[in-house]
Amino acid sequence: MTVRTRFAPSPTGFMHIGNLRTGLYAYLFARQNKGCFILRIEDTDQERKVEGAVDMVYRTLETAGISYDEGPDKDGGYGPYVQTERMGLYKQYAQRLVELGGAYYCFCDKERLESLKDENGVHTYDKHCRDLSKEEVARRLAAGEPYVIRQKVPEGVTSEYDDLVFGRISVDSADIEDGVLLKSDGLPTYNFANVVDDHLMGITHVIRGTEYLSSTPKYNLIYDAFGWERPQYMHLPPIMKDATRKLSKRFGDANFEDFIAKGYLPQAVVNYIALLGWCPKDNREKMTMDEMIEAFDISGISHSSSIFDENKMRWLNGEYLKAMSAEEFYEVALPWIEKAIGDNGFDKKELASLMQTRVDILSEIPQKLAFLCDFGEHDVNMYTHQKMKVDKDVAVSAVRIARDCLASLGEWDEEHIKECVKQGAENSGLKGGQVMFSMRVALTGAAVTPGGAIEMAVALGKSESLRRLAFSEQMLLKA
RNA sequence: GCCCUCAUGGUCAAGCGGUUAAGACGUCGCCCUCUCACGGCGGAAUCUAGGGUUCGAUUCCCUAUGGGGGUACCA
Numbered sequence: 001m002t003v004r005t006r007f008a009p010s011p012t013g014f015m016h017i018g019n020l021r022t023g024l025y026a027y028l029f030a031r032q033n034k035g036c037f038i039l040r041i042e043d044t045d046q047e048r049k050v051e052g053a054v055d056m057v058y059r060t061l062e063t064a065g066i067s068y069d070e071g072p073d074k075d076g077g078y079g080p081y082v083q084t085e086r087m088g089l090y091k092q093y094a095q096r097l098v099e100l101g102g103a104y105y106c107f108c109d110k111e112r113l114e115s116l117k118d119e120n121g122v123h124t125y126d127k128h129c130r131d132l133s134k135e136e137v138a139r140r141l142a143a144g145e146p147y148v149i150r151q152k153v154p155e156g157v158t159s160e161y162d163d164l165v166f167g168r169i170s171v172d173s174a175d176i177e178d179g180v181l182l183k184s185d186g187l188p189t190y191n192f193a194n195v196v197d198d199h200l201m202g203i204t205h206v207i208r209g210t211e212y213l214s215s216t217p218k219y220n221l222i223y224d225a226f227g228w229e230r231p232q233y234m235h236l237p238p239i240m241k242d243a244t245r246k247l248s249k250r251f252g253d254a255n256f257e258d259f260i261a262k263g264y265l266p267q268a269v270v271n272y273i274a275l276l277g278w279c280p281k282d283n284r285e286k287m288t289m290d291e292m293i294e295a296f297d298i299s300g301i302s303h304s305s306s307i308f309d310e311n312k313m314r315w316l317n318g319e320y321l322k323a324m325s326a327e328e329f330y331e332v333a334l335p336w337i338e339k340a341i342g343d344n345g346f347d348k349k350e351l352a353s354l355m356q357t358r359v360d361i362l363s364e365i366p367q368k369l370a371f372l373c374d375f376g377e378h379d380v381n382m383y384t385h386q387k388m389k390v391d392k393d394v395a396v397s398a399v400r401i402a403r404d405c406l407a408s409l410g411e412w413d414e415e416h417i418k419e420c421v422k423q424g425a426e427n428s429g430l431k432g433g434q435v436m437f438s439m440r441v442a443l444t445g446a447a448v449t450p451g452g453a454i455e456m457a458v459a460l461g462k463s464e465s466l467r468r469l470a471f472s473e474q475m476l477l478k479a
Numbered sequence: 480g481c482c483c484u485c486a487u488g489g490u491c492a493a494g495c496g497g498u499u500a501a502g503a504c505g506u507c508g509c510c511c512u513c514u515c516a517c518g519g520c521g522g523a524a525u526c527u528a529g530g531g532u533u534c535g536a537u538u539c540c541c542u543a544u545g546g547g548g549g550u551a552c553c554a
Binding site: 008010012042044045047048110113118119120122123124148166169170171172174175176177179180182183184185187189190191193194209210211212213214215216217235237238240243244246272275276277279283285302303304305306307308309311312313314315316322354356357358359368382385388390432433434435436437438439440441444446447448449450451452453454 | 482515517554
């Protein structure tokens with residue numbers, strides 16, 4: 001039998017990491033088993049619906065590299081794939097379930113339900129309408145009384161199933177309420193819509209969060225009442241923001257698109273979230289999508305929740321950046337480099353190579369390149385380096401030496417500048433390091449720079465370098 | 480309250496009756512070094528508690544504690 005899994009997000013805002021991970025696992029599992037991965041939009045909650053959220057689901061899946069075989073825009077014969085477009089179905093199936101003895105009409109009003117609450121404010125339906133006679137139901141229906149359709153949970157049984165990750169889950173039917181399947185407005189509750197849709201779409205493996213772990217026995221009873229084959233279940237522990245709070249849509253940073261905007265690579269984010277709650281047999285961490293499909297296995301899925309750690313995701317992103325070829329990195333870094341240098345004619349390729357080992361996420365680039373456009377008076381204390389025996393006075397001569405020898409230099413590249421400065425240092429009796437150090441600070445006006453003196457000189461170009469050296473020399477003299 | 484479920488360093492985690500309890504992030508120290516990175520080396524840091532079972536429990540069972548979820552005409 002072909003494996004069919006589905007991802008069923010609600011379009012209620014952006015897609016956070018936890019949601020995406022659920023979709024990712026469903027995708028990995030389907031691909032690994034040469035099965036089908038289906039996208040279904042669960043938009044029955046009109047009140048929480050957010051404009052444009054459906055498009056965002058498409059966009060997110062696409063940039064994350066998760067492709068689906070069937071979905072609203074990709075009919076596979078099991079459509080429609082948007083719940084609001086399936087509305088007619090549910091009432092029909094609910095009525096059929098009544099006929100099959102798995103559900104019943106209920107005419108209880110809000111007040112009566114309200115009065116059922118116990119001291120904890122929890123109410124359990126007392127099955128008041130469960131045994132209404134056929135005639136009475138027909139009569140009240142004909143009279144136009146408002147009604148809901150409730151699940152008729154069998155009494156005195158234990159509903160069990162074997163979850164693929166958590167093992168056997170069993171719940172006593174006494175603990176299962178006769179819940180509403182079809183609301184008084186004729187629309188289905190999630191519980192019911194899900195069962196009907198999953199069955200009709202031929203879903204073989206239901207993959208979703210643990211919030212459904214303990215209600216799954218209840219859903220299984222519906223499958224049973226219909227005489228439908230139950231699917232397999234794979235419940236996934238939640239991703240937490242900290243020890244006690246789940247990641248929520250309000251925790252803005254958990255938004256996939258925000259991470260991309262912050263300069264994370266989609267594949268790095270996807271790789272990281274795959275690792276939250278799953279560990280491959282060989283403990284690998286950096287994996288391509290194909291490698292994940294290959295390595296994915298249920299036994300490696302964790303049973304406990306895990307805390308989202310952006311720190312580690314940063315590191316992983318840095319690994320991806322460092323593993324890129326110079327050209328690839330240049331391409332992704334370019335927008336950020338341009339942001340940093342504006343219209344100035346610096347060599348962007350050069351700058352990119354400076355940045356590649358120095359950033360974990362692309363958004364760090366502008367700050368690290370700030371020295372290119374921001375130069376002027378700076379603190380002379382930066383010229384002090386005890387270990388190397390550099391102080392303000394040594395720095396003045398060092399900077400002058402550098403300026404003198406570089407002024408007449410023809411070829412402005414790493415090799416020539418290096419040779420030139422080395423020679424200048426030798427002739428003057430200063431140590432190479434002393435000149436380099438002073439020159440680097442004089443060129444940038446910064447204590448911390450993304451590279452050494454030579455690299456800074458190359459990045460700045462000849463005329464700008466000489467201008468800055470002269471400026472710093474004067475500044476030191478005056479100090 | 481009741482039901483389901485989880486519990487290894489700060490974090491992600493391996494482990495599945497006998498281990499010096501892996502690895503990674505972070506952190507600290509050292510090396511490299513003109514600063515910062517990169518790279519290399521090294522350190523500190525973990526089995527929630529109490530009972531069982533067993534020759535032997537991190538591992539199996541029970542209980543407690545703590546966390547998460549459910550208990551809706553939300554999903």
